[in-house]
Amino acid sequence: APDAASFIEPPVNTSAIPASIADTQDRLLAQDYVADRQLATCVHLALKLQRPLFLEGEPGTGKTEIARTLATMLGRPLIRLQCYEGLDLAGAAYEWNYGRQMMEIRLAEVTADKSGGGAKESRDALANELFSERFLTKRALLQAIDPANAVPPVLLIDELDRADEPFDAFLLEVLAEFQITIPELGTVKAVQPPIVVLTSNRTREIHDAVKRRCLYHWVGFPDAAREAQILARRVPGAPAALAAQVVAFVQGLRALELYKRPGIAETIEWMRALLALDATALDARTADETLGVLLKYQ
Numbered sequence: 001a002p003d004a005a006s007f008i009e010p011p012v013n014t015s016a017i018p019a020s021i022a023d024t025q026d027r028l029l030a031q032d033y034v035a036d037r038q039l040a041t042c043v044h045l046a047l048k049l050q051r052p053l054f055l056e057g058e059p060g061t062g063k064t065e066i067a068r069t070l071a072t073m074l075g076r077p078l079i080r081l082q083c084y085e086g087l088d089l090a091g092a093a094y095e096w097n098y099g100r101q102m103m104e105i106r107l108a109e110v111t112a113d114k115s116g117g118g119a120k121e122s123r124d125a126l127a128n129e130l131f132s133e134r135f136l137t138k139r140a141l142l143q144a145i146d147p148a149n150a151v152p153p154v155l156l157i158d159e160l161d162r163a164d165e166p167f168d169a170f171l172l173e174v175l176a177e178f179q180i181t182i183p184e185l186g187t188v189k190a191v192q193p194p195i196v197v198l199t200s201n202r203t204r205e206i207h208d209a210v211k212r213r214c215l216y217h218w219v220g221f222p223d224a225a226r227e228a229q230i231l232a233r234r235v236p237g238a239p240a241a242l243a244a245q246v247v248a249f250v251q252g253l254r255a256l257e258l259y260k261r262p263g264i265a266e267t268i269e270w271m272r273a274l275l276a277l278d279a280t281a282l283d284a285r286t287a288d289e290t291l292g293v294l295l296k297y298q
Contacts, residue, residue, distance in 0.1 A: 017047045017074075032233040033062070033069040034226055042217040043070070052175050052196035054211060057219030059201050060263020067156035067197040076195070077153040081140035083163040089170055093141040093180055100135055131184035141171075145178050145190035152192040160210075161200040168207040175213040222264060224251050230264055235271045245282040246271050253294065262294045270294050 018024040024047075025040035035043065043066065046053040055063040071078035081092055089095075138146065144155035157171070173179060175196065179189035198214060200206055222230060228247045231238065246267065254261045262270075270293045279286055 018044060020044070027073050028069060029233075031069045031073050033065060034222075034230045034233060035066075036222075036226065039066075039217055039219070042215055046215050047195065049215075050193050052198060052214040054198045054200070054206075054214035054216045055219050056200045056202050056206075056216070058221065058261065058263055060265035061219045061221060062264060063199040063219050064156065064158055067154055067158075067199075070195060070197070071154040074154070074195070076151055078156060079140050079144045079153045079194075080156045080158060083157065083159050083161075083167070085162060085164060087163045087167055091139060092167070092170065093139050093174075094182060095137050095139070096131065096184075097135045097137050104130065104135075133185065136182075136185070141174055142180055142188060144194045144196075145174065145180060145188060147189065147191045149190070149192075149194075152190065152194045155194045155196045157196065157198045159201060160198050160206055161203045165204070165207065168210050171210055172213070175210065221254055221261070224248065227251070227264060227267060231267060231271055234268045235275070238271055238275060239280055242274065242279065242281060243271065246274070249282060249287065250294065258295070259297045260295075266294045 018027055021037065021041050021044045024044040025035055025037065028035045028040065028043070042053065045051070053066075055066065057063055067080075068078060070076075136142075140155070144153055160168075160171075173181065177189070178193040179187050181187045196214075198210075221227075224247050227250070228243060231243050231247060235243075250262055250267045250270070270290065273290055273293045274282070274286070277286070277290070
């Protein structure tokens with residue numbers, strides 16, 4: 001008789017890239033991320049083709065969450081670069097540890113004075129050493145393409161629109177070649193490219209050269225059916241009747257001319273707030289008193 005172990009299915013390799021669009025959608029759903037077919041297609045192609053994924057859309061629609069979900073789904077570390085006004089190469093990629101370099105220079109001078117002789121050789125050796133990897137501080141971009149990475153990480157470049165326009169140019173080499181050129185050290189190139197997810201709330205236009213290197217997807221507000229499904233996943237145990245009221249109310253709010261329409265993140269937070277208040281149904285008074293969870297402008 002054949003060995004009993006031969007009938008046991010091998011464990012699923014969670015680190016493997018999904019085999020199809022449907023598999024991508026199912027595996028995202030297993031992580032409680034409810035993706036429509038379009039988004040699942042874009043994610044699948046980004047993984048298959050090793051292309052950066054550029055997600056644009058309203059705040060609170062799950063753009064950042066997709067990177068966290070992919071990291072968990074594939075068992076990879078997540079490296080996040082939060083963009084902000086004034087972000088430059090030193091903050092995003094690398095910088096030299098000048099304080100440590102100065103200490104090393106001073107220590108070499110003291111050692112040379114005490115030992116006497118060989119000063120020129122010591123200075124030459126120090127000059128070669130000062131701009132070595134030992135004095136290099138690696139930021140998010142360089143960490144993501146580090147050849148020493150045992151597993152290629154998921155790199156999240158979050159809210160790129162918050163960074164100044166010139167920063168877009170810094171990203172081109174990373175997105176196109178998965179490498180960074182350091183003048184004093186040379187070119188650092190990833191052995192295996194990271195999975196790159198860029199997000200933007202579209203407070204400014206991102207340069208076409210960046211978009212051209214990515215697969216693009218607009219993340220819009222979910223329809224009522226998908227929002228109800230997301231709510232059931234993210235707030236398990238919520239009464240079905242209350243969840244239906246919450247979804248209908250939020251969907252109605254989005255149809256109004258509001259300064260900022262509530263995203264799915266606000267829907268989830270509102271449901272949690274209502275449950276914290278032991279609400280079983282939505283009434284006018286409860287809605288009015290808790291509206292600050294949904295809306296952030298007077």
